[in-house]
Amino acid sequence: MTDLNLIRSKLLSITEAADSLEAIEAVRVTALGKASEIAALMKTLGGMSPEERQVQAPLIQGLRTEVADAIAARKAALEGAALEARLATETIDLTLPAASAPQGSVHPVAQVMDELAEIFADLGFAVATGPEIEDDWHNFTALNIPETHPARAMHDTFYFPDEKDGKKMLLRTHTSPVQIRTMTSQEPPIRIIAPGRTYRSDSDATHTPMFHQVEGLVIDRGITLGHLKWTLETFVKAYFERDDIVLRLRPSYFPFTEPSAEVDVGYTLVDGRRVVGGAEPDGWMEILGSGMVHPRVIAACGLDPDEWQGFAFGCGIDRLAMLKYGMDDLRAFFDGDLRWLRHYGFAALDVPTLSAGVGA
């Protein structure tokens, strides 16, 4: 027994003292090789009686395992230290800049159009489109705006010298002709919004000759001004993501709706800026025009105004964007200034959804 203990302490001590991978290999040969003391002890087992072997074999085997484990552990430690030493020479300066990927963006007008599509989809409205180069029948006549109507002059229309099928061609002054195109091409009930580019010969700080509007149209049985009011309230609250939004309807006039109303939204002053919302508004801003579709418009589209009625509204998309996201110059929308696009634009993955909130 003393022999074994002596051998153990000697071998463990030289294992512990090994300070390189070469040294530990040498220890392994010395301690466990064919010429080692442990190999010699193993050989003695053959000459023992079964009883003696039963006692000695586990002891010798135990010694062998213990020494082998110690060597393996020492080897692993030395290997680890060697790796660490190597790695210590391999540092890089991670404060150096990594290659940057370009940052793309989605224009606020497109983003707001997606927001509108998302909100109105939940209310059952599809998205409709129509041509921007329109004829005067769709843009005016069918909308109950005859040629001599003062409202026609108010629209500052861009005209083309061209005629198509005897109709004057122009750039649509509003998205309302999509109402006509929808009602003449599909059967009621109808629920659509129609966002798009519109044009008026007007240019100052708050007007550009091209701008964006969204039209809404509902045609069904039994639709009233009350439905219009609810729809607008629901939409505006969803769009601005506030429940404390107050709307004010004002009787107004559009040739294609009767009764007609303009809609103001209450704002509160926050740090000198007008912020939409607040149960106790500091003032009102006009945001859209609306009304019950004029019976003559419904009839012009070949529908029976005694059976079908509904409402329509029109709203400036650029203005909606400005009110929600705080831009103050409409002209910058169309300049393509990268600094502005990055500042007010949206990331590709900012897809408006109802579950995440439509705003980004």
Place this chain on the structure above:
Amino acid sequence: MKFTLSWLKDHLDTQAGLDEILVALTQVGLEVEGVEDPAARLGAFRIARVLTAERHPQADKLQVLSVDTGEGEPLQVVCGAPNARAGLVGVFGAPGTYVPGLDVTLKIAAIRGVESRGMMCSMRELELSDAHEGIIELPADAPVGASYAEWAGLTDPVIDVAITPNRQDCMGVRGIARDLAAAGLGELKPLDIPTIRGAFPCPVEIRTDDPEGCPAFFGRVVRGVKNGPSPEWLANRLKAIGQRPISALVDITNYVMFDHGRPLHVYDVATLKGALVARRAKAGESVLALNGKSYALDPEITVIADDAQVHDIGGIMGGEHSGVTEATTDVLIECAYFTPENIARTGQKLGLTSDARSRFERGVDPAFLGDGLAIATRLVQDLCGGEASDAVEAGEPPLALRTLKFDTGLTERLAGLAVSPDRQRAILAALGFKVDAGWTVLIPSWRRDVDGPADIVEEIVRIEGIDKVPSTPLPRVDGVARPTATPAQLVERKVRRAAAARGLNEAVTWSFVSEAEAGVFGGGAWTLANPISEELKVMRPSLLPGLIAAAKRNADRGAASIRLFEIGRRYLADAERPTLGFVLAGDRAPRSWQAGRAQAFDAYDAKAEALAILAAAGAPVDRLQVMEAVSPVYHPGRSATLRLGPKTVLAEFGELHPGTARAFDVEGTLIAGEVYLDAIPAKRASGHMRTAFAPPALQPVTRDFAFLVPADRAADDLVRAVKGADKAAIVDARLFDVFTGAGVPEGQKSLAIEVTLQPGEKSFTDADLQAIAARVVAAATKIGATLRA
């Protein structure tokens, strides 16, 4: 439309205060655009007396005044007005007071070394008139220290309301009063129509020869008038609403127009020759209008003329020649009805707007001609004296009674607002409608805009209060919302976000470009007849001009790397085509410690964008062919189209021709492309189930081949040939190297291709692989390639 509170109260008996009136105006649809309360604006100015006036020691034209402001010690004020003198009572502004006519706030200041503690004001400085010859002189007994505005009666608020085009009746104060009375703000006062007894037959023949354009022409002469400045009450009212008083006779016509929405015109009888007739203008006639401009007339235009000449563009503007002056003794008052459609056409044609036109084209009250003439005559006699002739009533105004049958239930059916029939009847009565027991509604003559039951509902709702309409939820379909986007809309959304994800910034540029810019792109199919400027004239035939111009602006602002895209329409002769355009300019990547120099964009970047966008749109990018570009705006050797079959062009891209860049004044290379979204074939709807996942059992192997081909041979030809050499085994062929130089004969290039082979049931044997390689080489040889040794 502006009016003052006291003017409104001429017609409305009310206890309501200003704020209440303002709220009610907006509620009934007469939107208040502004209120000006002179009492607030001029409230700080006091009546003061000049005690002494001494020469300024340093300036001949200045005086140093001692002013008694009614409180405390007299103040020293430096004043340049020639009429400043001891004893004068005038209007004083103390330091801290805002002077509207000067747009300054007064401060204590030294003027040429003498301290001045305020200012004695002129009329112009208070914006009360243009008078600026001297400071205001008040009667000697004016109360020193009192508020000047209050003392002068300048406390009448001016209200400005927006009148919608349907409400001609509210282009006169009385109409506004009627709406307010109906809304419960008081009683509409009865209108006193004077009875005028003609003292003599009208000496001028008045008639209408144009019953279509001017169905009725009423008028009379008042002789022996004395024209001069209007009395103060009239001048002040006109001034308050921004009208310049001219002379009593002219001011009367304006006053009646703003009071009743009834335009009138007055002629100096001495300038007339023969009968005064409403007729169509003759070709070649012209008239010098009161605005000093001459207008060429034509037979579609209704004029008022005498035997000698045209005097008046009927219903729009009078002429210089027959206008009244201070010397006028006999005046003819015209009160006519002009047909709205004709006025609108004439006004549009001549580009001439006036207060009269805006009323006539909306349709004045055809039943108010005689009354309007009587009111005007009485005012002329009251203010200018004279003797009235009999009235002449030529023609017939369109007085046909208009009635409609109304169902009171429609109010709730259309507006969602329950209003009792009695209340509906009361509202209509207050607005001047007459309703019989069976609900036949007689529309008032002044409400030309009302012609259907929906209009009646609007009247009831706006007076009852549109805010009372209850919010009513739209019926909702069961379950969650259904998808609504069309395939085209989905494509647009996907390509937008794909482009943004790839680092491109979305711009929105004008749909119209200049003729020159469109010309570079082959010209536009649509040119505006009335562009707002030459820069915005032609509907764009391509998205690139707008994007190139935006890229240039960014480059001029110092942007080093520009990636812009836009989704919008190209306006072609046959259709508006949805398109995604992009422009890349400057550096793809900046210089860096890793890569060294900055790398410029090249045509391959455009190819990558075009393919990525097409892939996002669901186009079959594997099957696209790269073919030559068609547009000459591109560099002929560095551009291409991506086509599905030889005819369907899905995209065009490349380096722009240097001439294109030069046309936009851009330095350096521009890379661009357009993806034609409407050319992408729609994906067939195939449900949501994918095919079963069946990965091959064995691993694919790769083999590399290098071929020599003629230098001008498209690499894609070789790749396609190789790919097609063994359709069963070859699943991919990828070109990974292009080499010319040492070892490659002149006029040729070496193309290296990695071919991926997918074994089926069994691994390839050496013999299999040799056979496939032989087929690859054979296919390549067919197109003129030789395997490199």
